Amino acid sequence: MPRFLKLLHGDQTIGRGPAFWVGFCVVLLGALLYPLGADDYYVGNTAYFFIWIFMALGLSLIWGYTGMLSFGQTAFFGLAGYGYGVISINLGSAYGLTFFALVSAVLLAALLALLLGYFMIYGRIGGVFFGIVTLSVTFAFSQFLAQTAGPQWRIGAARLNGYNGMGGILPLSLPWFGEEIYIEGSILYYLLLVMLVVCYLALRILVNSRFGNVLVAIRENPERAEMLGYDIRKYQLAIFVIGGALAGISGAMYTSWGQFITPATMALPAVAMPIIWVAVGGRKDLTATLVGTFVLLYVFQTVTVYSQQYALILMGALLLLTVLFAPSGYVVAFAELLRRLTAAKPRDNAVSRRVIRRATDD
Amino acid sequence: MDLLAEVFSFVFQAADVFAFLVLAASGLAIIFGMMGIINLAHGEFIMCGAYVTVITVQTGMPLPLAILCGALAAGLIGIALERTIIHRLYERPLDSIVATWGISLIVTQGTLLALGSTWPGIGTPAGTFLVGEYTYASYRLVLIGSAIAVLVLIYWVFMKTRYGVFARATMQQPAMARALGVRTPIVYSVTFGIGAALAGLTGGLFAPTMTLIPMMGMTFIVEAFVTVVVGGADVLLGTAPAAIVLGVIKAALTAWYGQLFGQIGLLITVVIVIRVLPEGITGWLTRRRA
Amino acid sequence: MASILETRSLQKRFGGLQAVANVDFEIDDGELHCLIGPNGAGKSTLFKLILGRYPPTAGTIRFRGEDITHLRSYERIRRGMSIKMQVPGIFKDLSVRQNLAIALQEHCRPARLAAEIDRLAEFVDLTEQASQLAGNLSHGQQQWLEIGMAVAIKPSLLLLDEPTAGMSPEETFKTGEIVHRLNAERMTILVVEHDMTFIRQMARRITVMHLGTIFAQGTMDEITRHEGVSRIYLGESHDG
Numbered sequence: 054m055p056r057f058l059k060l061l062h063g064d065q066t067i068g069r070g071p072a073f074w075v076g077f078c079v080v081l082l083g084a085l086l087y088p089l090g091a092d093d094y095y096v097g098n099t100a101y102f103f104i105w106i107f108m109a110l111g112l113s114l115i116w117g118y119t120g121m122l123s124f125g126q127t128a129f130f131g132l133a134g135y136g137y138g139v140i141s142i143n144l145g146s147a148y149g150l151t152f153f154a155l156v157s158a159v160l161l162a163a164l165l166a167l168l169l170g171y172f173m174i175y176g177r178i179g180g181v182f183f184g185i186v187t188l189s190v191t192f193a194f195s196q197f198l199a200q201t202a203g204p205q206w207r208i209g210a211a212r213l214n215g216y217n218g219m220g221g222i223l224p225l226s227l228p229w230f231g232e233e234i235y236i237e238g239s240i241l242y243y244l245l246l247v248m249l250v251v252c253y254l255a256l257r258i259l260v261n262s263r264f265g266n267v268l269v270a271i272r273e274n275p276e277r278a279e280m281l282g283y284d285i286r287k288y289q290l291a292i293f294v295i296g297g298a299l300a301g302i303s304g305a306m307y308t309s310w311g312q313f314i315t316p317a318t319m320a321l322p323a324v325a326m327p328i329i330w331v332a333v334g335g336r337k338d339l340t341a342t343l344v345g346t347f348v349l350l351y352v353f354q355t356v357t358v359y360s361q362q363y364a365l366i367l368m369g370a371l372l373l374l375t376v377l378f379a380p381s382g383y384v385v386a387f388a389e390l391l392r393r394l395t396a397a398k399p400r401d402n403a404v405s406r407r408v409i410r411r412a413t414d415d
Numbered sequence: 416m417d418l419l420a421e422v423f424s425f426v427f428q429a430a431d432v433f434a435f436l437v438l439a440a441s442g443l444a445i446i447f448g449m450m451g452i453i454n455l456a457h458g459e460f461i462m463c464g465a466y467v468t469v470i471t472v473q474t475g476m477p478l479p480l481a482i483l484c485g486a487l488a489a490g491l492i493g494i495a496l497e498r499t500i501i502h503r504l505y506e507r508p509l510d511s512i513v514a515t516w517g518i519s520l521i522v523t524q525g526t527l528l529a530l531g532s533t534w535p536g537i538g539t540p541a542g543t544f545l546v547g548e549y550t551y552a553s554y555r556l557v558l559i560g561s562a563i564a565v566l567v568l569i570y571w572v573f574m575k576t577r578y579g580v581f582a583r584a585t586m587q588q589p590a591m592a593r594a595l596g597v598r599t600p601i602v603y604s605v606t607f608g609i610g611a612a613l614a615g616l617t618g619g620l621f622a623p624t625m626t627l628i629p630m631m632g633m634t635f636i637v638e639a640f641v642t643v644v645v646g647g648a649d650v651l652l653g654t655a656p657a658a659i660v661l662g663v664i665k666a667a668l669t670a671w672y673g674q675l676f677g678q679i680g681l682l683i684t685v686v687i688v689i690r691v692l693p694e695g696i697t698g699w700l701t702r703r704r705a
Numbered sequence: 706m707a708s709i710l711e712t713r714s715l716q717k718r719f720g721g722l723q724a725v726a727n728v729d730f731e732i733d734d735g736e737l738h739c740l741i742g743p744n745g746a747g748k749s750t751l752f753k754l755i756l757g758r759y760p761p762t763a764g765t766i767r768f769r770g771e772d773i774t775h776l777r778s779y780e781r782i783r784r785g786m787s788i789k790m791q792v793p794g795i796f797k798d799l800s801v802r803q804n805l806a807i808a809l810q811e812h813c814r815p816a817r818l819a820a821e822i823d824r825l826a827e828f829v830d831l832t833e834q835a836s837q838l839a840g841n842l843s844h845g846q847q848q849w850l851e852i853g854m855a856v857a858i859k860p861s862l863l864l865l866d867e868p869t870a871g872m873s874p875e876e877t878f879k880t881g882e883i884v885h886r887l888n889a890e891r892m893t894i895l896v897v898e899h900d901m902t903f904i905r906q907m908a909r910r911i912t913v914m915h916l917g918t919i920f921a922q923g924t925m926d927e928i929t930r931h932e933g934v935s936r937i938y939l940g941e942s943h944d945g
Contacts, residue, residue, distance in 0.1 A: 064799070172690055185644060189640045189641055193637060196637075200675060274794055274797075277794035280787070280788055281782065281787075322520060328516065362525075373500070
């Protein structure tokens with residue numbers, strides 16, 4: 054087995070051994086077969102859930118793995134969303150140019166993350182200030198877009214259209230023997246599923262690599278990490294950009310999916326959502342983030358059918374309960390419970406509960 | 416004479432922004448400076464103060480008293496919140512941000528459910544005055560005066576009262592303060608309560624000038640953050656000077672380039688300040704004084 | 706003998722306080738050097754200046770012949786310094802193995818990493834605890850773990866800031882043995898300590914700091930006979 058594949062599991066990810074990978078394959082198989090049996094509406098809806106998970110994985114890297122609480126994810130989401138809209142409207146969909154728009158939009162988000170991250174990280178903004186500066190920037194960006202209603206706010210053929218949002222955006226499409234195939238319905242579903250699996254596995258490798266080791270070292274004790282010879286600012290900036298680009302994928306795919314984007318996707322309450330998904334699932338683990346995000350999106354949508362206010366109150370309450378009673382997240386707590394129940398050997402009482410996970414890992 | 420009127424106009428605008436920033440930020444800054452916690456539900460305390468003020472006015476109470484009721488209500492809720500939730504999170508500043516964020520979400524959506532999307536306002540107290548050819552609302556003067564009064568009050572409370580001595584001791588050396596018999600949990604509760612009450616006061620003061628909606632805290636919170644980031648940890652040494660600097664910048668940009676550039680100018684100032692003065696104005700002043 | 710570290714007229718002011726005043730300080734290559742002095746003498750500040758945690762107010766620092774006065778901390782570390790901090794600086798939520806892996810990973814071939822971790826864990830006597838979370842170790846074990854991490858990056862100069870603080874006499878003795886073995890492998894070591902038994906066990910050469918300056922320098926015997934030294938200790942400090 055190539056060395057990098059061994060990094061699919063390691064200290065920084067829950068889940069290893071045959072049982073986990075068998076489960077992974079079963080879930081993946083289920084996801085692959087799902088469109089064959091399910092109604093088109095549900096397939097589209099599940100694809101919609103997939104869209105958001107990239108942004109959550111990005112936040113897990115920034116906040117969970119590296120310890121920087123960022124409210125910037127929806128800003129990168131929004132920039133990529135608008136970026137995709139503007140580019141696709143201006144370039145059209147010939148020659149598969151919408152995919153060029155997708156890539157450019159993601160790069161645009163990464164660029165904003167690089168700029169913002171540079172000023173904050175190299176300005177030694179840390180701790181709580183990192184949170185409120187990113188939050189201020191996100192709010193200001195959404196307020197800026199909200200007042201672009203006038204006809205003078207246009208980029209080429211694309212009108213930003215202020216609070217009401219930009220419409221008329223082209224969906225992803227590919228030319229196919231003189232015809233155009235629109236990436237929607239189950240094609241979109243499969244595209245997103247592939248992207249998601251690739252991202253998830255690649256990120257597992259990343260966080261279990263030497264690079265990932267340094268990330269968690271920075272989270273645990275930045276001074277010690279620097280005193281081992283690591284230029285921690287480079288690592289922080291790198292992960293902030295990677296996380297921003299992941300949010301960009303969400304933003305661009307969202308815009309392609311709905312062909313529409315508004316500043317509200319960046320403002321309250323949207324800006325709270327990634328924080329909630331990641332915290333409740335378990336920010337320090339990619340799998341927990343993925344599962345938690347999917348489940349919460351489903352719950353949120355189900356409750357929203359009755360009342361959006363109740364759904365949001367539920368989300369706020371879940372966040373509060375997580376912080377107070379399960380700071381590592383519910384999916385992580387559940388995984389630990391599962392492990393403890395299945396662990397054959399009796400526990401020695403002296404060792405603290407926290408050790409169990411690591412100890413049985415090794 | 417014309418020039419004088421222009422100058423007055425500019426100074427008045429800057430003072431108006433200054434008042435807004437001081438009032439919006441002081442509660443947040445006290446809680447942050449004393450306890451290291453950023454209270455993301457700060458905007459909701461402002462909203463609470465505004466609603467209580469307006470509702471009590473509508474039941475027939477005079478405005479000044481109603482504003483005090485708003486501040487009191489927010490302060491009491493603040494203390495209750497500190498006792499039940501916040502005090503568990505002092506060792507975990509990032510988690511306290513996240514928790515107050517959850518509270519903020521619950522409160523805004525809960526208010527939306529309970530009281531609807533808007534609440535009828537009470538209108539700005541009448542009265543204008545004229546300088547040159549510009550007219551100004553007198554109530555703006557009340558706001559500017561209140562901002563200055565709040566700063567004086569903070570100075571008095573933290574420098575001249577017994578509580579202030581305890582609070583500063585607790586902030587600097589919690590263990591030592593405890594050893595000297597200061598009941599630090601009470602100090603923390605009271606401090607959080609003062610921060611919340613100031614937010615409520617701000618809500619009450621601005622309530623007559625604004626539309627009452629559950630999300631109204633949003634209007635204040637970004638400017639409050641910006642002021643605290645630029646100012647640093649100390650209310651008197653940081654927030655007040657930061658509000659002056661930002662007030663002048665924003666008033667100038669707004670006067671010459673419009674509202675939007677005023678906003679963007681504030682953010683650019685923040686970015687520059689964090690690059691040049693990582694500890695804000697507080698850190699800079701403290702280093703110069705030392 | 707060639708000096709590995711050399712400060713010239715090094716100064717650090719905090720406002721009106723002169724924490725380090727005109728310090729000319731040298732450590733020879735391969736020596737085991739102790740830095741002592743009452744609380745507030747400027748030892749910690751000197752350490753932080755050497756490591757680049759603060760910029761000096763004036764003066765220069767040279768390390769292995771190179772002027773490092775304006776380098777950032779991590780750059781100094783990469784040039785061959787390492788430190789065990791006063792408060793154990795470990796990654797508490799990670800296992801002992803992971804702690805060591807993070808320190809080692811840039812300094813050995815990937816294929817050798819596991820073996821090197823085992824070797825290092827054995828060196829600081831944490832083989833049995835290798836899978837535990839570092840935060841669950843005893844205080845002494847945490848100190849050893851950090852020494853292990855500091856050594857993992859193969860420094861030519863190791864700084865130890867109160868390595869025996871909070872240790873029992875047996876643990877202190879064991880720490881002394883670890884330090885001696887490192888020094889025997891030609892690692893230059895500078896120790897800040899309060900524990901006189903430990904210092905007696907350790908050092909060939911001792912530097913006494915007082916009020917931000919170097920007050921005396923010499924062997925253990927010379928220092929104990931030095932009248933001024935006992936005076937500053939007895940007169941102005943309650944520990945030692």
